[in-house]
Structures are given as C-alpha cells and as structure tokens.
Amino acid sequence: MPHGPAEVGVGPWVGPWPDGEQYDARLLAEGDRRNVVDRYRYWSMEAIVADLDSRRHGFHVAIENWQHDFNIGTIVRSANAFLAAEVHIVGNRRWNRRGAMVTDRYQHLRHHASVDELAAYVHERDIALLGIDNLPGSDHLETMTIPRSVCFLFGQEGPGLSEAAWRACDGTFSIAQFGSTRSINASAAAAIAMHAWIRTYADLSPEGDAWRG
Structure with a gap:
C-alpha cells in the first residue's frame, strides 16, 4: 500500500495552451495544486471569483x-x-x-x-x-x-x-x-x-x- 497523501490537483498543461482570459499562465506552466473543483483548474483567482459572483446565493x-x-x-x-x-x-x-x-x-x-x-x-x-x-x-x-x-x-x-x-x-x-x-x-x-x-x-x-x- 502506498503511504502519504495523494497528489492534489494537476501538473503543467500538456499541449497547446487553451485560449481564454480566465487562464493563468503560471498555473498552465507549473501546474495547479489548489483545492478547487475541476471546472476552475488553471483559472486565475480573479476569474474564479468573477464566475462565482455571477451566481451567488441570497x-x-x-x-x-x-x-x-x-x-x-x-x-x-x-x-x-x-x-x-x-x-x-x-x-x-x-x-x-x-x-x-x-x-x-x-x-x-x-x-x-x-x-x-x-x-x-x-x-x-x-x-x-x-x-x-x-x-x-x-x-x-x-x-x-x-x-x-x-x-x-x-x-x-x-x-x-x-x-x-x-x-x-x-x-x-x-x-x-x-x-x-x-x-x-x-x-x-x-x-x-x-x-x-x-x-x-x-x-x-x-x-x-x-x-x-
């Protein structure tokens, strides 16, 4: 049995980088190890907050x-x-x-x-x-x-x-x-x-x- 926590997140983007202002160049190059849902992988923090703001609850x-x-x-x-x-x-x-x-x-x-x-x-x-x-x-x-x-x-x-x-x-x-x-x-x-x-x-x-x- 392996020991230690499983690796969190994803590594550097493989292949041509995706288009879109939401993506963070550093995360695409180095990988995204944050505790975020898959939808927000490689997104900048500002882009994530903006998306959340579009649908926050009351x-x-x-x-x-x-x-x-x-x-x-x-x-x-x-x-x-x-x-x-x-x-x-x-x-x-x-x-x-x-x-x-x-x-x-x-x-x-x-x-x-x-x-x-x-x-x-x-x-x-x-x-x-x-x-x-x-x-x-x-x-x-x-x-x-x-x-x-x-x-x-x-x-x-x-x-x-x-x-x-x-x-x-x-x-x-x-x-x-x-x-x-x-x-x-x-x-x-x-x-x-x-x-x-x-x-x-x-x-x-x-x-x-x-x-x-």
Whole structure:
C-alpha cells in the first residue's frame, strides 16, 4: 500500500495552451495544486471569483468574533461551499483563518465593529437577520419558513449569541437535537443552517449549478 497523501490537483498543461482570459499562465506552466473543483483548474483567482459572483446565493453569514474562535475559518469554508453572498465578521477584525483552507480568497468578507453596525447594513438592504441559538422562544429550523434574503448570525463557541446580538436579531432559531448534550458545535450548526437554505431555494436540478465540477 502506498503511504502519504495523494497528489492534489494537476501538473503543467500538456499541449497547446487553451485560449481564454480566465487562464493563468503560471498555473498552465507549473501546474495547479489548489483545492478547487475541476471546472476552475488553471483559472486565475480573479476569474474564479468573477464566475462565482455571477451566481451567488441570497443568504449571508455573520459570525461574532470576540474570542478569536477557531470555528470561524470552518464557517467561512462552508459559506464558500454553499456560495454565500457575503461573510460578515463582527467584533475583532483579525480572525483565525486556518480552518478556512484558503477559501476566504474566493469569498467576499466584510467587517463590522458591532452587531448594531451589522444589523444596520443588512436591514438597509432588506435582509432579515436571524440568529442561531437554542434560546427560549426560538423557532425550529426544521419547521420554519426561511426568508430567501437572510443573514444567519452565529455566536462564539460556548457562550453562543451575545446579548447585543440577540437583541439585534429579527428572530432566532434552533436546530433539533435528540441526545444528551445541550448544544452542537458552532461550525456544524452553521453548515446545517446554510444547507437548509440550499434545500429551500437553490437550483438542484441536473441542469443547474449544483455539484459543478
């Protein structure tokens, strides 16, 4: 049995180079070892972002960043996978990017100093602000109607939504749990919420954009 990870990506382009402004000459010459779907092999980062921008979904994701939570990077990575319109970092500007696995380069990121600043930004654009926390009075994600234009707001791992975030939200929702633990990991909860939007509104037809490769 061979040992070690399989080689990622593709080597230098073999044969005449393809035409198109989307291609990066360095990648064509040296190979493309990035973690991107096959459709974007040898494309420049700018060309990939432009293509993603042409079909981004109508949901936003916001994360409170008061404790430099390691989950933020993972949430950004999921936001890229589900093609969020924007990711909003609330609080500290600096955040741990390791879990993002470089996907933050393809995702529009916006910083807000406070939750009130975030709320003003989304409400000016008629975007509902929904927090996720298992608080008394929270709606059930599994049975609620998710707005098409929405920003999901997530708190820090452990304390959850801050009081300021809870007050700024148009509503909160919780995810059904059946075990003994009181809560699930913040990044897991974020992925579940985003996928709920995908199942409701995204084009999942065979001819659509899902599973582009």
